[in-house]
Amino acid sequence: xxxxxxxxxxxxxxxxxxxxxxxxxxxxxxxxxxxxxxxxxxxxxxxxxxxxxxxxxxxxxxxxxxxxxxxxxxxxxxxxxxxxxxxxxxxxxxxxxxxxxxx
Numbered sequence: 001x002x003x004x005x006x007x008x009x010x011x012x013x014x015x016x017x018x019x020x021x022x023x024x025x026x027x028x029x030x031x032x033x034x035x036x037x038x039x040x041x042x043x044x045x046x047x048x049x050x051x052x053x054x055x056x057x058x059x060x061x062x063x064x065x066x067x068x069x070x071x072x073x074x075x076x077x078x079x080x081x082x083x084x085x086x087x088x089x090x091x092x093x094x095x096x097x098x099x100x101x102x103x
Contacts, residue, residue: 073100
């Protein structure tokens, strides 16, 4: 668990040496299966999925242990975003979407 900084409520940056940043990877690809999500190679329970339509990107990022999700809604034209959090499955698209756009 990351420790909070004494200034500004930001998370204290962990110490790190010079190392390569790993990426999320797709599952094994088979010709008949569409891959819809990525996972951390060393931790397959830490997942990432992106959905989109013509106007919005929804980025779902699981907790490190896969137990909860954070969903970012991004407006494709302006890159404005919102990120409500939910402790279970990915949110229905309307939840972060509604937080991003006026009705």
